[in-house]
Amino acid sequence: MRFSETDFGYVIRLESGEEILSSVSAFAKARGIGSATIQGIGAASGITLGYFDRANRAYVKRSLDGEYELLSLTGNVSYFEGAPWVHIHAVVAGADFVAKGGHLFSANVTVTAELTLSVSRARIERTEDPATGFRGLVLAKSLES
Helix, strand or coil: CEEEECCCEEEEEEECCCEHHHHHHHHHHHHCCCEEEEEEEEEEEEEEEEEEECCCCEEEEEEECCCEEEEEEEEEEEEECCEEEEEEEEEEECCCCCEEEEEEEEEEEEEEEEEEEEEECCCCEEEECCCCCCEEEECCCCCCC
């Protein structure tokens, strides 16, 4: 991983073989990032995508074979049970040029992944909602308060 600090946070370049989620999590921990938004592009294999099935209170996952372009990565960094929680959604396309998308569970960089992190020192936590099983952001204010 290589990175540069910018006015808004960081630009990160992940290299071949690096796993995206664990790399961003380790970076957030090492740099003391409290929360961040993430955007990115690149290329990867070993991709697992999914979606949250509310009825079953669990993610449905699908692994993709082969190499894919990472057309769009978007997400955030928060904290769950004391550790950085990297939440990314991805749109990818392979040799058939058909886009697939969902919650990103894993992706191993093949050529590069270029990410921008807009960061804050304010630490945003997540907690699991007992009603849905989903791990949502804990935010202090609402329009009603």
